[in-house]
Amino acid sequence: MLVLTPLLVPLATALVCLLLPPAWQQRASLAGALLLPACGLALAGEVVSNGPLTVVAGGWPLPFGIEFAADRLSAALVLVAALMLNVVLLWQAGGSADAAPAAPTLQPLLQGLVAGAGAAFVTADLFNLYVWFELTLICALGLLALRGGLRQLDATLKYFVLNVFGTLLLLAAVALLYAATGQLNFRALGAATAALPAGIALPLLTLLSLAFLIKAAAFPFFAWLPASYHTLPAPLLALFSALLAKIGLYALVRTLGAVFQPAPDLLFAVLGWIAVVSMLSGALGAAYHWDLRRILAFHSISQIGYILLAIALASPAGNAAAILFMLHHSLVKAALILTAALIFHACGHYDLRRVGGLYAGRPGLSLVFLLLALSLIGIPPSSGFWSKFLVVRQTLLQGEYLWAAFALAAGAVTLYSMLKIWLEAFWKPHPDESWRAPANDRLLPAHAALGGLLLLILSFGLLPESWIAYVMAAADSLRGGS
Amino acid sequence: MIWAVALALAAVIAAGTYLASSRDLLRCLIGLALVGNGINLLVFASGRLLSQMPPFVASGAQQLAVAANPLPQALVLTAIVISFVLLCFSLVLAIRLLQTAGSADTAKLRAAEPVAVEGSKPALEETA
Numbered sequence: 001m002l003v004l005t006p007l008l009v010p011l012a013t014a015l016v017c018l019l020l021p022p023a024w025q026q027r028a029s030l031a032g033a034l035l036l037p038a039c040g041l042a043l044a045g046e047v048v049s050n051g052p053l054t055v056v057a058g059g060w061p062l063p064f065g066i067e068f069a070a071d072r073l074s075a076a077l078v079l080v081a082a083l084m085l086n087v088v089l090l091w092q093a094g095g096s097a098d099a100a101p102a103a104p105t106l107q108p109l110l111q112g113l114v115a116g117a118g119a120a121f122v123t124a125d126l127f128n129l130y131v132w133f134e135l136t137l138i139c140a141l142g143l144l145a146l147r148g149g150l151r152q153l154d155a156t157l158k159y160f161v162l163n164v165f166g167t168l169l170l171l172a173a174v175a176l177l178y179a180a181t182g183q184l185n186f187r188a189l190g191a192a193t194a195a196l197p198a199g200i201a202l203p204l205l206t207l208l209s210l211a212f213l214i215k216a217a218a219f220p221f222f223a224w225l226p227a228s229y230h231t232l233p234a235p236l237l238a239l240f241s242a243l244l245a246k247i248g249l250y251a252l253v254r255t256l257g258a259v260f261q262p263a264p265d266l267l268f269a270v271l272g273w274i275a276v277v278s279m280l281s282g283a284l285g286a287a288y289h290w291d292l293r294r295i296l297a298f299h300s301i302s303q304i305g306y307i308l309l310a311i312a313l314a315s316p317a318g319n320a321a322a323i324l325f326m327l328h329h330s331l332v333k334a335a336l337i338l339t340a341a342l343i344f345h346a347c348g349h350y351d352l353r354r355v356g357g358l359y360a361g362r363p364g365l366s367l368v369f370l371l372l373a374l375s376l377i378g379i380p381p382s383s384g385f386w387s388k389f390l391v392v393r394q395t396l397l398q399g400e401y402l403w404a405a406f407a408l409a410a411g412a413v414t415l416y417s418m419l420k421i422w423l424e425a426f427w428k429p430h431p432d433e434s435w436r437a438p439a440n441d442r443l444l445p446a447h448a449a450l451g452g453l454l455l456l457i458l459s460f461g462l463l464p465e466s467w468i469a470y471v472m473a474a475a476d477s478l479r480g481g482s
Numbered sequence: 483m484i485w486a487v488a489l490a491l492a493a494v495i496a497a498g499t500y501l502a503s504s505r506d507l508l509r510c511l512i513g514l515a516l517v518g519n520g521i522n523l524l525v526f527a528s529g530r531l532l533s534q535m536p537p538f539v540a541s542g543a544q545q546l547a548v549a550a551n552p553l554p555q556a557l558v559l560t561a562i563v564i565s566f567v568l569l570c571f572s573l574v575l576a577i578r579l580l581q582t583a584g585s586a587d588t589a590k591l592r593a594a595e596p597v598a599v600e601g602s603k604p605a606l607e608e609t610a
Binding site: 127131134137138141145148149150151152153154155156157158160161164165168171172174175176178179226227228230231288289290291294350351353354 | 502514517521522524525528554557560561564567571576578588606607608
């Protein structure tokens with residue numbers, strides 16, 4: 001049953017929230033959200049001590065039963081989802097600093113989104129994976145449209161069209177794989193696909209990877225991300241950045257790294273170049289923009305490129321680097337977006353041309369931003385350093401010098417984006433001379449949420465051994481170890 | 483039979499793709515729904531269309547005789563429900579967009595991504 005908690009707890013909470021009057025929704029949602037990390041920790045503890053956990057619906061023998069399975073990778077991502085849900089709810093409790101409007105649909109949609117993500121991380125059935133992608137998609141659409149202004153509706157439309165195209169490709173790939181092999185369970189599907197002739201397996205796996213790449217916002221399929229994310233309220237933007245593209249990346253690691261392993265080399269070679277172009281185009285896109293939300297959202301594409309590069313290495317060490325980078329990116333990008341929301345709270349704008357003077361007005365916030373930005377760039381000892389170090393070292397060890405060079409170059413462009421924010425928002429005097437930093441009204445929950453994330457990120461950077469050991473073991477168990 | 487389904491599938495997906503690439507909001511959304519239905523047909527056909535017999539094991543027998551594959555039918559039911567939900571959501575979204583923006587031309591919908599100012603600089607954006 002523990003395997004099912006990442007799905008059942010948020011789904012039950014969402015249903016309960018739907019039935020409750022709005023005044024009670026937040027409390028019910030918080031209760032469910034607090035239970036989720038406990039389940040995640042129990043799951044991780046069980047997986048680390050006793051190996052992967054599985055449960056088959058109805059006790060049917062495999063491959064006929066619908067299987068759920070959790071290993072170290074699933075448990076880590078479930079924990080990230082649980083943590084981010086709590087951060088969002090804590091931020092919402094203050095009700096300020098660009099919080100989401102307290103609509104009666106907010107809590108059910110939030111819980112539904114996390115249920116879809118959590119279930120995608122623990123499912124061991126390809127059709128089930130598609131269903132959880134759809135659940136996440138429909139909840140994300142509802143959250144995007146929550147504010148209901150023209151900007152949000154426009155963003156929702158673009159998100160809808162491009163993402164639905166992605167899930168349709170995914171469904172087509174699932175149907176064709178089923179038609180070719182007669183299996184949907186991951187283990188049976190992997191064995192049956194390995195027996196297929198290469199001329200049939202390659203196009204099917206390409207179609208599947210293509211669908212996941214659209215969901216992961218990789219070049220050239222990322223257009224939905226910068227078209228929509230910046231219209232979200234800050235806590236939801238943090239949640240989306242931490243979670244949504246990760247589901248696509250998780251699915252890539254799971255399918256190419258475990259289920260269909262060994263996948264065709266050609267796929268990984270193409271994936272490597274997609275990763276390189278994603279890294280560069282994401283970093284350059286971020287360098288162009290001046291709106292904090294847009295810079296940070298666009299920059300995610302660059303970070304997704306690093307994760308794809310690690311996946312493209314097609315080795316256990318590469319997968320370990322990809323998993324570590326996913327954890328690092330979820331935490332740091334979410335924290336940076338929440339920092340941007342505090343900049344907005346102090347200055348009333350997200351656009352760097354209309355903010356400034358925060359080094360004098362908000363020294364604490366400056367320190368927080370500096371720590372997070374250094375981590376994103378990858379200055380030691382920070383979480384970003386260890387993640388990038390693992391990716392680049394493994395790329396060099398496998399002889400892909402050109403990919404490694406591009407990865408380092410993209411890091412330099414990241415430095416430029418972060419310097420731009422630092423110079424414009426913190427060092428530059430505020431463009432309006434009569435501006436004074438406002439009082440920190442109702443910001444205690446927001447500060448607590450950001451502070452908690454920051455502590456976790458700092459401990460990641462200063463004590464990376466346990467994190468690296470965990471992801472190494474996770475990558476090993478992907479290929480059938482314990 | 484399978485070739486007739488394959489032809490129908492190709493026609494529906496071609497029509498859907500054509501509509502989905504339209505600049506008109508409603509055509510685009512209907513096109514996506516058509517492609518979705520085409521792919522549902524693909525899911526349905528993925529179990530092969532060999533027989534119309536219901537998949538019951540005859541009494542006393544240990545194995546199923548030639549019968550329809552029930553699994554793709556269960557899968558396609560789920561997929562149909564999901565595509566119907568998405569179609570409903572997209573139509574409501576289209577109505578709200580038409581009311582708010584006053585235009586069905588997707589090329590004119592630039593509220594979330596305003597056109598650059600002074601040649602190439604990103605436009606100043608609304609906050610909310």
